[in-house]
Amino acid sequence: MKNNESLHLMTRILARRYAWGVISILSFLLSAVVSGAAATPALTKTCTTLCRGLPGLTPAECQKSGLEPSGALSNNGVPILIKEYPPVRSRKPQARILVIGGTHGDEPATVITVFNWMQKLDRYHSGVFHWKVVPLLNPDGLLKKKPTRTNARGVDLNRNMPTSLGGRGTYQRWAEKTGRDTRQFPGLKPAGEPESKWLVKLIQEFKPQAIISVHAPLNVVDYDGPGPAPTQLGRLRLRRLGNFPGTLGNYAGEVLGVPVVTLELPSDTIPPSSAELAAMWADLVRWLKAGIPVSHPGRAPAKIVDAPEKPAN
Numbered sequence: 001m002k003n004n005e006s007l008h009l010m011t012r013i014l015a016r017r018y019a020w021g022v023i024s025i026l027s028f029l030l031s032a033v034v035s036g037a038a039a040t041p042a043l044t045k046t047c048t049t050l051c052r053g054l055p056g057l058t059p060a061e062c063q064k065s066g067l068e069p070s071g072a073l074s075n076n077g078v079p080i081l082i083k084e085y086p087p088v089r090s091r092k093p094q095a096r097i098l099v100i101g102g103t104h105g106d107e108p109a110t111v112i113t114v115f116n117w118m119q120k121l122d123r124y125h126s127g128v129f130h131w132k133v134v135p136l137l138n139p140d141g142l143l144k145k146k147p148t149r150t151n152a153r154g155v156d157l158n159r160n161m162p163t164s165l166g167g168r169g170t171y172q173r174w175a176e177k178t179g180r181d182t183r184q185f186p187g188l189k190p191a192g193e194p195e196s197k198w199l200v201k202l203i204q205e206f207k208p209q210a211i212i213s214v215h216a217p218l219n220v221v222d223y224d225g226p227g228p229a230p231t232q233l234g235r236l237r238l239r240r241l242g243n244f245p246g247t248l249g250n251y252a253g254e255v256l257g258v259p260v261v262t263l264e265l266p267s268d269t270i271p272p273s274s275a276e277l278a279a280m281w282a283d284l285v286r287w288l289k290a291g292i293p294v295s296h297p298g299r300a301p302a303k304i305v306d307a308p309e310k311p312a313n
């Protein structure tokens, strides 16, 4: 009788343990389904690394974002992450749009801004546009002990893009007109950095019809390429800063004829409020939906505007 009771008790304990095991497995599977694909070890590691330079973003949020390694690595070997919001069935996208943040490592507010907009796309992506989103192009600059505008090799990625002259002029301009400002060093070769080389390849392959580039802290909307430009995004108002060889605005906007909307947030480090981010995003999508300007074949070659040295976006 005693043995029977012991056996019964043991069976009940095992059943309870077994049930908890089943519940644990089910809840794990359920959470993986709810949050999308489970993060790979590579993404988990990358997110943990990146979040060290991004106060306000947790590794868990980064892992759940659906970002994936693009295959490109920074100079220091950090994967550059990308997320695609592809076309949906039965709807032809109006256009392909590329969104880029964190070109300058000392502008973490731009990275947080792009993460915020990805959350909106996660919720509302309906196939009107085909998006590719790169929240952080320059992880090495962001992850330095004292974050820098430039990448690990001291190159300003927004001065290292190809030009219509095959890159000629960029270095000379830097040497002669910026007083060799190290923050704007364009490198010795256009697209000579792994980050810029990959960005050029992405633009050539994806063929975006508009590029949204987020910078700080000039508190304006800048624009390059065929017009008309958006006049206001949230509180940011249009003020054309001009462009010169080596910038993304010059390469994509002037050389390729792709509209480049540059949002210059008011602060490098403090992202706009949720309400302001929502207002910027709503205005941006409204402008895109109204019809993206196109570059007409045969138009006169773009005049390169030689903007004053300051401010440097």
Ligand SMILES: [Zn+2]
Pocket (backbone or CB within 6 Å): 103, 104, 107, 214, 215, 216, 313
């Ligand atoms: Zn910048």
